[in-house]
Amino acid sequence: MVSLSDSMGDLSVGYPKDGIHAKGQRVRDGFRQRFGGGPSFIARAPGRVNLIGDHTDYNDGFVLPMAIDRAVWLALRIRDDRRVVVHSLDFSEDASFALDQGTARQGGWVEYLRGVAWALDEAGRPTSGWGGGAAADVPLGAGLSSSAALELATARGFAAITGVIWQPVAMARLAQRAENEWVGVNCGIMDQLISAAGVSGHALLIDCRTLETRAVSIPDQAAIVVLDTGTRRGLVDSAYNERRAQCEAAARVFGVTALRDVDVPTFVARENELDATTRKRARHVVTEDARTVQAAELLDRGDVEGVGALMDESHRSLRDDFEVSRPELDTMVALARRETSCFGARMTGAGFGGCAVALVRREDAEAFVRSVARAYGEAVGIQPFVYLCAASEGASVERLTDDT
Numbered sequence: 520m521v522s523l524s525d526s527m528g529d530l531s532v533g534y535p536k537d538g539i540h541a542k543g544q545r546v547r548d549g550f551r552q553r554f555g556g557g558p559s560f561i562a563r564a565p566g567r568v569n570l571i572g573d574h575t576d577y578n579d580g581f582v583l584p585m586a587i588d589r590a591v592w593l594a595l596r597i598r599d600d601r602r603v604v605v606h607s608l609d610f611s612e613d614a615s616f617a618l619d620q621g622t623a624r625q626g627g628w629v630e631y632l633r634g635v636a637w638a639l640d641e642a643g644r645p646t647s648g649w650g651g652g653a654a655a656d657v658p659l660g661a662g663l664s665s666s667a668a669l670e671l672a673t674a675r676g677f678a679a680i681t682g683v684i685w686q687p688v689a690m691a692r693l694a695q696r697a698e699n700e701w702v703g704v705n706c707g708i709m710d711q712l713i714s715a716a717g718v719s720g721h722a723l724l725i726d727c728r729t730l731e732t733r734a735v736s737i738p739d740q741a742a743i744v745v746l747d748t749g750t751r752r753g754l755v756d757s758a759y760n761e762r763r764a765q766c767e768a769a770a771r772v773f774g775v776t777a778l779r780d781v782d783v784p785t786f787v788a789r790e791n792e793l794d795a796t797t798r799k800r801a802r803h804v805v806t807e808d809a810r811t812v813q814a815a816e817l818l819d820r821g822d823v824e825g826v827g828a829l830m831d832e833s834h835r836s837l838r839d840d841f842e843v844s845r846p847e848l849d850t851m852v853a854l855a856r857r858e859t860s861c862f863g864a865r866m867t868g869a870g871f872g873g874c875a876v877a878l879v880r881r882e883d884a885e886a887f888v889r890s891v892a893r894a895y896g897e898a899v900g901i902q903p904f905v906y907l908c909a910a911s912e913g914a915s916v917e918r919l920t921d922d923t
């Protein structure tokens with residue numbers, strides 16, 4: 520059965536979204552209950568959805584994600600020792616660690632915070648102990664980058680507590696290092712950079728080699744809908760790492776640093792030098808880079824039909840050449856495309872489960888959400904989560920002036 524929750528003008532099916540005031544207030548109240556007195560700062564970092572450009576970031580290529588209006592929230596107050604003590608409102612549990620710690624892992628969500636503290640320390644940046652309350656309305660493990668959001672909220676919190684100026688790109692790199700080397704997930708830079716540097720009302724075209732970003736306005740007539748299949752990616756790390764290795768092998772055949780350096784004509788001229796599997800992987804990356812740059816240009820011009828067509832092509836490429844889709848994602852995309860209000864749809868993120876994203880005519884978005892959620896539930900037998908998302912700003916902090 521489809522249950523609709525409509526908060527602050529947002530229409531979603533499934534996972535609840537906190538109202539804008541409820542978000543800050545909830546984490547503030549949780550802090551007060553756990554620690555007594557009020558927090559000094561509220562740090563927030565958003566999840567993301569990628570409009571186009573998947574499996575291109577670790578090939579030094581282009582991505583076009585936007586930060587969504589769902590986030591991780593931390594309420595913080597400095598401590599006079601060098602411990603971090605955090606109460607998770609979502610898990611109703613405490614976790615803590617000492618800064619200047621050893622490297623033995625405790626496991627669980629606290630490792631994202633520890634990883635950021637470790638990466639700050641490695642980079643010679645100041646850290647300080649704090650007590651905090653944590654809450655999120657970005658769903659965990661759904662492919663909306665809840666872990667990057669937790670990392671960036673932590674980094675934003677540390678910057679506030681230690682009085683350091685916020686540097687989004689540097690902090691994104693540092694959070695990526697935490698994820699790669701502390702948590703042990705070999706991700707690219709996309710998720711951390713969009714959570715750090717997102718721009719309200721815009722997607723960001725990110726050059727993952729130079730880390731230059733360009734804000735691209737989402738046209739008024741279009742809405743972004745995230746369609747969570749309710750499937751979760753198993754064994755994703757090994758498949759992800761295998762794809763990375765195949766891309767690196769292809770780059771070696773072309774004699775370049777990364778597949779970013781191969782354009783479509785060069786690929787077509789030399790693709791026979793690659794074995795069949797490597798050729799398919801490389802074809803996806805090379806064409807996806809071209810689609811992503813073009814999609815940003817078309818968005819600038821408000822050509823939503825053109826962007827939608829590129830999203831459709833991207834899905835086919837991820838499905839057939841990169842082979843990271845799965846039947847539920849293909850079904851979701853097909854059901855979305857059946858709606859006349861849909862300009863284009865594709866799986867988004869790493870794949871193997873999780874979410875699709877659709878570009879939809881804004882005035883029809885509500886009907887689209889209801890219709891696709893119902894159709895997917897009937898076709899697959901899994902209740903999907905469907906979110907109409909607004910593009911939000913990247914990590915932010917609010918300094919609280921009093922103790923109330």
Ligand code: GLA
Nearest residue numbers: 573574706707708709868869
């Ligand atoms: C995951 C990774 C990103 C990126 C995407 C695929 O989200 O964390 O770095 O590689 O997959 O585009």
